[in-house]
Amino acid sequence: MEKKYVAEPYKIKVVEPIAVTSRAQREEVIKKAGYNTFLINSSDVYIDLLTDSGTTAMSDNQWAGIMMGDEAYAGSKNFMKLQEAVREVYGFKYIVPTHQGRGAENILSQITIKEGDYIPGNMYFTTTRAHQEMNGGTFVDVIIDEAHDSANENPFKGNIDLKKFENLIDEVGADKIPYICVAVTVNLAGGQPVSMKNLKEVSKLAKENGIMVMYDATRCVENAYFIKEREEGYQDKSIAEILKEMMSYADGCTMSGKKDCLVNIGGFLAINDEKLYQKATQLVVVYEGMPSYGGMSGRDMEAMARGIYESVDYNYIHHRITQCRYLGDKLSDAGIPIVKPVGGHAVFLDAKQFYPHIPQDEFPAQMLAAQLYLKSGVRSMERGIISAGRDKDGNNYHPKLELVRLTIPRRVYTYAHMDVVADSIIDLYKERDKVKGLKMVYEPPVLRFFTARFEPLK
Template sequence: MTKKYMPEPFKIKSVEPLRILPREEREKVIKEAGYNTFLTKSRDTYIDLLTDSGTNAMSDRQWAGLMVGDEAYAGSENFYHLEETVRDIFGFKYVVPTHQGRGAENLISRILIKPGTYVPGNMYFTTTRTHQEMNGGTFVDVIIDEAHEPDRADVDFKGNVDLDKYEALIKKVGADKIPYITVGVTVNLAGGQPVSMQNLKDVHALSKKYGIRVIFDATRCVENAYFIKTREKGYENKTIKEIVREMFSYADGCTMSGKKDGIVNMGGFLAMNEEELYDAARSLVVVFEGMPSYGGMSGRDMEALAIGFQEAMDFNYIKHRVQQVEYLGEKLMEKGIPIVKPIGGHAVFLDARAFLPHIPQSQYPAQALAAAIFVDSGVRTMERGNVSAGRDKDGNEYFPKLELVRLTIPRRVYTYAHMDYVAESVINTYEHREDVKGLKWTYEPPVLRFFTGRFEPIE
């Protein structure tokens, strides 16, 4: 029996026309962009799966909220609405708004990380690790081993922290050298994989034993809550809001990019319960973001974010959001396309090493695959492999076990028909995979090279 997927729990009020370039023009576009999809133009893209960060469709209530933006330089009413909403949903006492998640990462890293310290986490994220390293810290991956195995479909919570790895690090370097552990919920670079509630409890308990803070990367916490509700025993009858609130009771603070599960185009925050940490963040936010009552956001942005968080607590919303991702993943698996399993919450991740076995990782198969998909169909995707991993302090490439291409689904933007088109393109590219060539650098930036680096095919 064919699985039934939930139809869109919304109706379309406004549309944005799309265009698709002829193949010859797409070939020209990707060449001029240095075979980097980040350097292609939006107007040249047919279906944009580059990211779900800030690319969401806001609701009528959110658009209405823009009209009550209080753009006061200090004490904006919209800040107090956002603060009240964050306290209600996440349970933290103090809230510092930022322009987006990396603004919050910058603040927490500058305040807590000192040279010679170590920051464990359940797999790195690009900007998070960069902020940690720029402040003298060393990131240490303490995720479970199964997270690095794309074919392991039998593990429901591949984002879990390996408690033995975590405690071994504590004993090796000393708890005083670990300012906090960062726990992503979900884990982006593992394939959008969730963390179980039990693991969050256990991480919190172990951290408290050694006096270490727990800081969540809350970016896709609503998706994580959905997986807890549908996969973890004892939570099937809990609301999404109840699950989110319990999740964050096991953290001392969080960084948040509201551009994902906040369903907005811009915004984020840093939240915590420690007054001393809050005072430091309020002082520092003025230097890098703006006043403590807007922190890089306009009043209307803060209002839309507060409303977006409230809407994200609706189970029908998040069920459709995750099932649309699942729909695309299932269509690809039916045709034998190698993807990360189980299917994650915000994206389908293609296993580029299995997709393009003739291209060694030193020739960036994920980068080459993202470029090939764009040429095939005008669908823009993102590399999440060796290029994103970058280089260590000695200049050596990391060569991560996961060499992936991320097909990221924006919230409330595309229909199942769009997913059908994407699937057809990926399948067609797979059928002609021998035509895809490896790449070499023509320009490699020193930091976050995947954003602006340029390549050319190896003939």
């Protein structure tokens, strides 16, 4: 059956030239960058799929809002607009603006976690786990087992395994669990959603044990779309209605506004508990700024408030998901191993299957990302053993998923760009037996995937 893909629900008003480089130029660039795509200058990149964080193309309405910036040090009217948008669209009472999502993670971790605590979650995220561990906590993965299998097509692979959560409560005691962190969607599982049924069940179990539910709401609109598409009883509900119900099962959330809020910078911590809010406002002054702007300017808060309303428009999110699916379908139809089903913000290549002859300790995903850049100037990123980092004893984590993330910025590229990406990967797959692994020659102590450097094995 012929697949249908919806056209872009926008017109292009401004264009930005992008680099077209030669193979010889890219060989110099990747060598200089230590085979780490994070260390490549954007001026040397043709199609940039490194991240969807802060790479959104803002709308004319948002750019108009930029001119309405009230840069008052305290009590900015743009903060009032942002607070109103968060309350109306997400339903949380209090908001603490931050410079981006990890600023919110830092504050949440400091006000809730004490030495010896455990924080269950549906698969780790790099910065989230780093903040939890730096404040004395231990992350415990309680995602369903299917999430660790790239070929499994469970429609809600982001779900919490309630038995795993319950076992942790029995093992360490509810008083050692300040909150459960639920990512909606789950980035490192391939952008996989959580069902509404699961969110209700998690909320019920947590409340029975006096444990808070905190969302990583970075891509919550994408999660709402998948619920509308896949979960019985939600087909006729609007994205806004589904999102509001999702949020009603949480006590708060951290938000990187650089994703589903459709802006280039900013984030926030949203919570319902007034005492917790007061603690957060004390810390935000130390790390970010006044409680009425945190780490954001007035104009950025205005753009975010407008972006929040735009994000729940069905035509926008339908195209967003469809564009990801288009790239995934092209690759899957060509026999390329990818994470299934295709998630909401990216297509993930299964590097273990792509390069089965390269051991995980020789970084197959990092090498695949480097090879893709060499082939066509397309920048992607590793999400495997390097991103997973080391445990407290200094040993490498060995995640079951060794992935390359092809992250699609919002409202930036066309289907023709996706064709270029797909064709490059298909060509690489034909040459896969010739490729060897990498060795790490520089490793920072924290979040090593950002700045580590590598050399090809001889």
